Amino acid sequence: MPTKILPIVDCRHLTAFCEGHHQNACSLPAAELPERMHELPKTSEPIILYGDTVTLLEASAFLQGKGYQVVQQIEWTPSVQAALQATGELARGAHSQRLWQPAPLIARFVAELAPAHGITPGTGLDIGCGAGRDMVYLAMHGWQMCGIDYIPAALQRAQNLAVRHQVGIQTECLNLETGSDPFSAYASGQFELINVARYLHRPLFPWMKRLLKPGGVLIYQTFMQGSEQFGSPRNPNFLLKPGELAQVFAGAEILLDAVETLDDGRPVSAFIARL
Structure with a gap:
């Protein structure tokens, strides 16, 4: 069976997200998380975070306080973007992956x-x-x-x-x-x-x-x-x-x-x- 892809949350501002992001990421800016909890997966699913230094701290503290397990925090840098570009995993634009599920x-x-x-x-x-x-x-x-x-x-x-x-x-x-x-x-x-x-x-x-x-x-x-x-x-x-x-x-x-x-x-x- 294929390896399950962990949910990826990009917690930067939407403008930065549009300039480049992991192709499987959902855009959920750290400041908007309290109002957009319904767009997250179940708390039982571990999460990977992408962001800058400030938004990673804010998002990880909030999510862990809500019972989520943040298994990886990746600071968005030019080298990270270049690595994703090299592996074909870089996307641009506003399209955001859906992490939530209906009943x-x-x-x-x-x-x-x-x-x-x-x-x-x-x-x-x-x-x-x-x-x-x-x-x-x-x-x-x-x-x-x-x-x-x-x-x-x-x-x-x-x-x-x-x-x-x-x-x-x-x-x-x-x-x-x-x-x-x-x-x-x-x-x-x-x-x-x-x-x-x-x-x-x-x-x-x-x-x-x-x-x-x-x-x-x-x-x-x-x-x-x-x-x-x-x-x-x-x-x-x-x-x-x-x-x-x-x-x-x-x-x-x-x-x-x-x-x-x-x-x-x-x-x-x-x-x-x-x-």
């Missing part, structure tokens, strides 16, 4: 389940979208995505992420747990896909049925009973029961109904159904 369930849906079941991209809604990785990934694969979250800063991160990956998304700042009709701005049958990740508010289930077109797809991945043994959430209102989604969406064509385990041991649902 595994989304990646599996795009790569396997959608093609296997003849599901083609259409309009999609991401409920509780957060910083938008799942939504942007779906947009990168042809879906016209709209995301809802109640945190304005999270929606701004989602918009920034979409811009960096040259896709368009819509976002709406909305608290779905207030009011009698949380989706009043949306028409019945407006979406071909609804995605929900790590969010559970059971009163929304009937609304999801209304928002999906006939044959629309629901993707639901959130914490299940048993997660409280490993950490949060502990409130039973935020924990799915075994078989709960299949019961709530009885009559739908269930494409996947499984329990997966996160790295920290918490069980999560892997549920995909066509309504």
Whole structure:
């Protein structure tokens, strides 16, 4: 098997990055790291840093404080650039490698389940979208995505992420747990896909049925009973029961109904159904 390439973060300013960088590097300037944590890989993946003396110190201290293992710090010098040029590993311009990944369930849906079941991209809604990785990934694969979250800063991160990956998304700042009709701005049958990740508010289930077109797809991945043994959430209102989604969406064509385990041991649902 080929050797796995460790994630490379270039922590210099974007201007310096554009003038020359390792071809596998992601441009994440040290000053922007606190706002762009969602663009990093899992903390379990060791990281290589490129930068100048100041940005290496700043980035390595920040990342190690967040639990990352920085296995190599490479100061960017003319000799480093020349060495990369000689080995064909030097790149120029603003193109930056993607280090982040969507939820595994989304990646599996795009790569396997959608093609296997003849599901083609259409309009999609991401409920509780957060910083938008799942939504942007779906947009990168042809879906016209709209995301809802109640945190304005999270929606701004989602918009920034979409811009960096040259896709368009819509976002709406909305608290779905207030009011009698949380989706009043949306028409019945407006979406071909609804995605929900790590969010559970059971009163929304009937609304999801209304928002999906006939044959629309629901993707639901959130914490299940048993997660409280490993950490949060502990409130039973935020924990799915075994078989709960299949019961709530009885009559739908269930494409996947499984329990997966996160790295920290918490069980999560892997549920995909066509309504």
